[in-house]
Amino acid sequence: MTITRLFLAAATAAVALTSATAFAQTKTVAITAIVEHPALDATRDGVIEALKAAGYTPGDTLKVEYQSAQGNPATAAQIARQFAGARPDVIVPISTPSAQAVVASTRDIPVVFTAVTDPVGAQLVRSLDKPGANVTGVSDMAPVAEHVALIREIVPSVKRLGVLYNAGEPNSVSLVKALKDEAQKAGLTVVEATATKSADAQPAARSLVGKADAIYVPLDNTVVSALESVVAVGQQAKLPVFSADTDSVARGTVASIGFDYRQVGRQTGEAVVRILKGEKPGDVPVTFAKGTDLFVNPKSAAAMGVTIPEAVTQRATKVVGQ
Amino acid sequence: MSEIAFFGAVEIGLVYALVALGVYLSFRVLDFPDLTVDGSFPLGAAVCATLLVAGVNPWIASLVAALAGSMAGLVTATLNVRFKILHLLASILTMIALFSVNLRVMGRPNVALLMQDTVLTPFYGLGLPDHVVRPLVVLVVVVVIVLLLSRFLNSEFGLAMRATGVNARMARAQGVQTDFHIYAGMALSNGLCALAGALFAQTNGFADVTTGIGTIVVGLAAVIVGETVLPARAMLWALVGCVVGSILYRLAVQLALSADAIGLQASDLNLVTAVLVAVALILPRMRLKAASKKREAAR
Numbered sequence: 001m002t003i004t005r006l007f008l009a010a011a012t013a014a015v016a017l018t019s020a021t022a023f024a025q026t027k028t029v030a031i032t033a034i035v036e037h038p039a040l041d042a043t044r045d046g047v048i049e050a051l052k053a054a055g056y057t058p059g060d061t062l063k064v065e066y067q068s069a070q071g072n073p074a075t076a077a078q079i080a081r082q083f084a085g086a087r088p089d090v091i092v093p094i095s096t097p098s099a100q101a102v103v104a105s106t107r108d109i110p111v112v113f114t115a116v117t118d119p120v121g122a123q124l125v126r127s128l129d130k131p132g133a134n135v136t137g138v139s140d141m142a143p144v145a146e147h148v149a150l151i152r153e154i155v156p157s158v159k160r161l162g163v164l165y166n167a168g169e170p171n172s173v174s175l176v177k178a179l180k181d182e183a184q185k186a187g188l189t190v191v192e193a194t195a196t197k198s199a200d201a202q203p204a205a206r207s208l209v210g211k212a213d214a215i216y217v218p219l220d221n222t223v224v225s226a227l228e229s230v231v232a233v234g235q236q237a238k239l240p241v242f243s244a245d246t247d248s249v250a251r252g253t254v255a256s257i258g259f260d261y262r263q264v265g266r267q268t269g270e271a272v273v274r275i276l277k278g279e280k281p282g283d284v285p286v287t288f289a290k291g292t293d294l295f296v297n298p299k300s301a302a303a304m305g306v307t308i309p310e311a312v313t314q315r316a317t318k319v320v321g322q
Numbered sequence: 323m324s325e326i327a328f329f330g331a332v333e334i335g336l337v338y339a340l341v342a343l344g345v346y347l348s349f350r351v352l353d354f355p356d357l358t359v360d361g362s363f364p365l366g367a368a369v370c371a372t373l374l375v376a377g378v379n380p381w382i383a384s385l386v387a388a389l390a391g392s393m394a395g396l397v398t399a400t401l402n403v404r405f406k407i408l409h410l411l412a413s414i415l416t417m418i419a420l421f422s423v424n425l426r427v428m429g430r431p432n433v434a435l436l437m438q439d440t441v442l443t444p445f446y447g448l449g450l451p452d453h454v455v456r457p458l459v460v461l462v463v464v465v466v467i468v469l470l471l472s473r474f475l476n477s478e479f480g481l482a483m484r485a486t487g488v489n490a491r492m493a494r495a496q497g498v499q500t501d502f503h504i505y506a507g508m509a510l511s512n513g514l515c516a517l518a519g520a521l522f523a524q525t526n527g528f529a530d531v532t533t534g535i536g537t538i539v540v541g542l543a544a545v546i547v548g549e550t551v552l553p554a555r556a557m558l559w560a561l562v563g564c565v566v567g568s569i570l571y572r573l574a575v576q577l578a579l580s581a582d583a584i585g586l587q588a589s590d591l592n593l594v595t596a597v598l599v600a601v602a603l604i605l606p607r608m609r610l611k612a613a614s615k616k617r618e619a620a621r
Contacts, residue, residue, distance in 0.1 A: 068588040074338065096528075
């Protein structure tokens with residue numbers, strides 16, 4: 001059994017090496033992501049940035065450990081166990097499966113998840129305001145409230161907001177539910193139109209003509225893949241079309257507010273700092289990521305019969321379609 | 323390696339030991355390279371998670387999950403045996419189809435089980451820490467399955483199945499219904515993989531459509547490492563070898579995770595794991611060579 005002995009020897013060496021670098025007074029933050037991915041990497045960098053801004057210097061008063069599961073959930077589970085055993089001050093899992101694996105592995109180490117769309121549905125926390133236990137975090141659910149506010153700013157006359165989505169996509173269904181809540185608060189009524197396949201997107205959009213004052217397209221795979229046909233309807237009927245994602249603005253929607261994932265990371269880092277300073281995770285409410293990227297398309301807006309107010313163009317991160 | 327990390331590696335190794343046993347059945351016993359595994363593992367997780375959320379007893383949910391996996395194995399076997407599609411291609415077809423099936427079963431890409439009762443729930447709070455309870459429960463399941471499987475493969479039916487894999491024409495000449503044995507073997511193999519998926523979902527608190535990626539690679543690595551470390555002729559020991567191989571593979575991943583201490587990055591994980599497994603495979607061979615050289619020198 002030489003192999004086993006080899007493994008054991010190497011394991012002992014690894015323990016010796018890792019424990020030698022740890023010293024008192026240092027806070028340890030362990031970060032893990034399911035896979036390397038620009039948005040997830042930016043989130044991680046944002047977390048570290050926020051920690052630096054709060055006076056925790058990596059290599060001095062802060063030790064950051066980072067592990068990527070390289071797309072493999074079994075490895076994610078193993079990383080979760082490793083972190084549970086290493087007992088860092090805070091564990092930051094990025095993405096839903098990583099967060100679930102970490103939460104399943106520890107009941108006492110503070111966990112601050114991030115880039116999770118639906119933390120209650122993923123059973124990470126029982127409630128957003130008062131998560132309880134050892135878990136809190138940041139959700140990257142689309143900033144629907146900010147979208148509604150943006151639509152009202154660009155189309156002040158809006159009373160009826162049309163929403164175009166595939167009722168078979170769970171993400172869209174939960175988004176539309178959130179949209180209805182926000183619209184109600186703003187005094188708008190939501191008019192729904194559904195498409196089960198991309199080819200149905202155009203007729204569905206046309207069905208909204210006369211019934212809605214603006215169209216909102218959530219991040220719905222079916223409708224977004226047929227976005228051009230929806231934009232065409234908007235131009236013909238002078239009906240402004242808005243999207244939940246900023247990428248669609250270049251394809252012809254009027255405007256959108258999206259995430260800068262580095263900012264999502266910074267927001268997460270701020271929660272981590274609160275816990276490092278002594279707050280209990282269960283008392284820190286789960287927050288929704290704030291959208292900071294504003295994309296506008298004045299040319300498309302003109303084609304759909306609206307003018308983007310100067311104030312909006314002024315603060316836009318990017319003006320497309322020139 | 324902390325105690326929790328060690329037990330975690332053993333636990334995940336034991337869960338994947340069921341995959342290794344399944345792969346041993348298809349790949350070694352039946353000589354049928356089967357990629358269905360990448361789909362039947364998450365199928366087991368999906369079925370089990372969906373039933374648990376619906377309030378079904380966890381053991382029954384796990385059993386139904388295993389049956390669902392068996393059905394997947396039967397589909398691959400039918401494509402191959404009945405419609406003469408090359409085994410590799412037949413299994414790829416089933417695997418990609420299962421991705422959609424799994425999405426349908428769950429109704430969304432991820433089902434959470436963090437707040438559901440699982441097969442482990444009754445064993446928590448019996449005095450042992452969670453990270454010891456989990457591998458213990460899985461160990462009991464694995465031991466029972468290894469014993470049953472060894473008995474099965476040494477029975478007349480099992481011997482006929484082994485004959486089918488070694489030499490189908492000869493087996494047929496001896497009156498073995500080879501087609502039937504391929505169906506049975508593939509069903510059993512994928513049933514085990516689906517059971518592994520069900521246990522994985524329960525020990526980690528979620529079922530996710532992406533859980534299947536690379537399952538076959540892990541299973542094969544476990545079988546081969548096991549054969550290298552524990553070369554055995556007796557069926558029981560060959561099966562134990564699969565289990566040992568699977569645990570060693572996970573310990574290798576665990577080592578790779580600690581590799582940042584020697585200047586490697588998190589993104590090097592897959593490479594480090596591959597190198598460690600390769601070393602595990604090469605070392606015994608070099609030892610053999612050295613031994614035979616010594617013998618020659620002594621002569």
